Amino acid sequence: MPRDYYEVLGVDKSADADAIKKAYRNMAKKYHPDVSTEPKDVAEAKFKEISEAYEVLSDPEKRKLYDQYGFDGVKQQFGQDGFTWDDFTRADDISDIFGDIFSDIFGGGRRNRSRSSSQAGESLRYDLEITLKDVLEGKKASLDVPHTVSCQACKGTGGKDGNVSTCKTCGGQGQVQSVSRTPFGNMISVKDCPDCRGTGKSYAEKCPHCRGTGRTTKESHINLNIPKGVEDGMKLRVSGEGNAGINGGPSGDLFVVVHVKEDKTFDRDGSNLWTGIVTTYPKLVLGGEESVKTLEGENAVLTIPPGTQVGTVLRIQGKGLPRLNSSLRGDLLVRVTIEVPKKVSEEERDLLRRLDDTAGSRPKKKSSIRKKLDDIIS
Ligand SMILES: [Zn+2]
Ligand SMILES: [Zn+2]
Structure with missing residues (x-):
C-alpha cells in the first residue's frame, strides 16, 4: 500500500492545483536521482513515489476518485504492478528543470532500446x-x-533450424507503441513487443532443442x-x-x-599463522627447544628463551602463508603454554616441594590486584 498521496507531497487536502504543482516541483528538485544526495536506488524510489502522487493529484478526475475511494479508486488507472513510468503523463511539468527526465536513469519503462535489442x-x-x-x-x-x-541447433535464434523472420507485430523494432487519449492530449507509451519479447524476430516453429x-x-x-x-x-x-x-x-x-x-590447528591473520604448543615449566624457566608442526607438515624448531612467561608468543620466521603475488611469506606465531599435571608421582611431589621451599621460586612482585587492594586498605 503506498503512502497517502497528500502526505507524500506534503500538501493539504484542500491544496489547489498550483500548490500541488509547486510542491511536486520542489520535491523533484530534491529527489531527482541526477541531483539527489541519497543513494541512487533510494532517490529513484522516492522520485517515483512523489511522481505517482503527483500523477494522481494533478489530474482532477483521478484526484476526485482518490478523494472518494482512496487507492482503490485509482488502482485501475495503473497496470497490474501499480504505477510505472509508463503511467506518468506529467513529465512536461518538470522538463524545464531536468530536460528529458527519462534520459537513462530508470531501468525498463521508458528506456529506448535499440532495434532488436541484444542483451x-x-x-x-x-x-x-x-x-x-x-x-x-x-x-x-x-x-x-x-x-x-x-x-547450436537454431544458432540462438529460437526458430526451428534457425528459420526466423522479422516480427510482424513490431516490424522488427522489438517495441510497440500504444496511444491513449488523456484529458491533456494523446499519450504514447512504448512497451516491449509481447509477441517477440523485444527480440524483433519471430518464427513459425519453435526450435525443439531450446523450446x-x-x-x-x-x-x-x-x-x-x-x-x-x-x-x-x-x-x-x-x-x-x-x-x-x-x-x-x-x-x-x-x-x-x-x-x-577453518583449520583445526592454525588460525590465519593475513599472511601470518597462529598456533599453540604446550611445553614444560622447566623449559620456560631454563630455556630450551620445542618442535612445532608447520602447515606444510614439517617439524620446525622453536627456541624458548630462558625466563619465558606462560602465554608468550614466539615467532618462527617465514613459516606463515605466502603473500598474494609475492614470493614473501608471513610468520608462524606460536603461543606457549604449559599444562599443570593433575597427578604426580611421589618423586615428582618431592622435587616440587623442594623447589617450592627455595626462595627463587617465589614471586618477588605482588600481583597488581593484590597491590590495588593494599592501596585501598592503607
Ligand atoms: Zn534452439
Ligand atoms: Zn515483435
Whole structure:
C-alpha cells in the first residue's frame, strides 16, 4: 500500500492545483536521482513515489476518485504492478528543470532500446571451498559449472533450424507503441513487443532443442588456478563463462568466490599463522627447544628463551602463508603454554616441594590486584 498521496507531497487536502504543482516541483528538485544526495536506488524510489502522487493529484478526475475511494479508486488507472513510468503523463511539468527526465536513469519503462535489442547474459557465482593448505600451495581447481549457452541447433535464434523472420507485430523494432487519449492530449507509451519479447524476430516453429528460447543449458568444465595466498571471500573472474547473451549479446562472466575453511590447528591473520604448543615449566624457566608442526607438515624448531612467561608468543620466521603475488611469506606465531599435571608421582611431589621451599621460586612482585587492594586498605 503506498503512502497517502497528500502526505507524500506534503500538501493539504484542500491544496489547489498550483500548490500541488509547486510542491511536486520542489520535491523533484530534491529527489531527482541526477541531483539527489541519497543513494541512487533510494532517490529513484522516492522520485517515483512523489511522481505517482503527483500523477494522481494533478489530474482532477483521478484526484476526485482518490478523494472518494482512496487507492482503490485509482488502482485501475495503473497496470497490474501499480504505477510505472509508463503511467506518468506529467513529465512536461518538470522538463524545464531536468530536460528529458527519462534520459537513462530508470531501468525498463521508458528506456529506448535499440532495434532488436541484444542483451548481455547474466553473470554467475560459484562458491568454492578450499583449505588453508591450498592457500599455502595454490590449487588447480576443476569446476563443473552449469550455465546457458547459445543453442547450436537454431544458432540462438529460437526458430526451428534457425528459420526466423522479422516480427510482424513490431516490424522488427522489438517495441510497440500504444496511444491513449488523456484529458491533456494523446499519450504514447512504448512497451516491449509481447509477441517477440523485444527480440524483433519471430518464427513459425519453435526450435525443439531450446523450446524457442535460443539458449540451452550445458555444464562446462573449467580449470582454474587458485593463486597462493588467496584471501577468504576473494572473487576470481572467469570471463565469458556466465550465461549466454540474448540476440547476439555477450555472455556474462563467472565469478568464483573463494571460501577458506577453518583449520583445526592454525588460525590465519593475513599472511601470518597462529598456533599453540604446550611445553614444560622447566623449559620456560631454563630455556630450551620445542618442535612445532608447520602447515606444510614439517617439524620446525622453536627456541624458548630462558625466563619465558606462560602465554608468550614466539615467532618462527617465514613459516606463515605466502603473500598474494609475492614470493614473501608471513610468520608462524606460536603461543606457549604449559599444562599443570593433575597427578604426580611421589618423586615428582618431592622435587616440587623442594623447589617450592627455595626462595627463587617465589614471586618477588605482588600481583597488581593484590597491590590495588593494599592501596585501598592503607
Ligand atoms: Zn534452439
Ligand atoms: Zn515483435
